[in-house]
Amino acid sequence: MTDERTIAMERLREQGLGCTRCDLHLSGTHVVWGEGDLHAQVMLIGQGPGEQEAKAGRPFVGPSGEVLNEWLATTGIDRSKLWISNTIKHWATSLNERGRRVNRTPKTSEVQACRIWIEGELTIVAPKILVCIGAPSAQAIIDKKFKITESRGQWFKGPNDEDVIATFHPSYLIRLRAADVAAYDAAWAQVLDDFRAVAERAGELNIDLN
Numbered sequence: 001m002t003d004e005r006t007i008a009m010e011r012l013r014e015q016g017l018g019c020t021r022c023d024l025h026l027s028g029t030h031v032v033w034g035e036g037d038l039h040a041q042v043m044l045i046g047q048g049p050g051e052q053e054a055k056a057g058r059p060f061v062g063p064s065g066e067v068l069n070e071w072l073a074t075t076g077i078d079r080s081k082l083w084i085s086n087t088i089k090h091w092a093t094s095l096n097e098r099g100r101r102v103n104r105t106p107k108t109s110e111v112q113a114c115r116i117w118i119e120g121e122l123t124i125v126a127p128k129i130l131v132c133i134g135a136p137s138a139q140a141i142i143d144k145k146f147k148i149t150e151s152r153g154q155w156f157k158g159p160n161d162e163d164v165i166a167t168f169h170p171s172y173l174i175r176l177r178a179a180d181v182a183a184y185d186a187a188w189a190q191v192l193d194d195f196r197a198v199a200e201r202a203g204e205l206n207i208d209l210n
């Protein structure tokens, strides 16, 4: 039987697929909608799709997704028990020196234009815990001046009184691995602490994540 959330999310998704609220819809790539358990009590909110996600039309399936999967597996969190979405739904790109499209940070105007979709997802899924992956997500959900390096791993309140925590983005770790192995190891351990904090808070709220 199709439940009310499925119907509501399908309606919202259909509207989102036709979104023209910012210029990113001109990119000609897929809208990457959230996915997972519509009854999830924990929702992950990333920055926005990368190249692989834009091709597949699914969140966190490329290199960042592999890193995220490792964090979840290491901290005993089952990905299928989450709702996973992004702050923006289209791939935000700039051209590199060889004329190739590469990821870029979303503009504030793009995040604002996309905000209605994440708000809609929050209303339908109604999670108790939000995990912001990376600064644009934390700035959209917690505070526009949020600094991951200063405030990751701390609990805040979300727009609907959810418990919210922010952590580093996998792409930051991927860049750090190539640049500074000691800093990478330290950041990796911090991310695992953050996901363990999520698992612990979920336990306190009787949310099954395993």
Ligand code: URA
Pocket: 046, 047, 048, 049, 050, 053, 058, 059, 060, 061, 062, 064, 065, 086, 133, 134
């Ligand atoms: N990075 C994100 O923030 N989200 C994705 O879905 C993939 C990469």
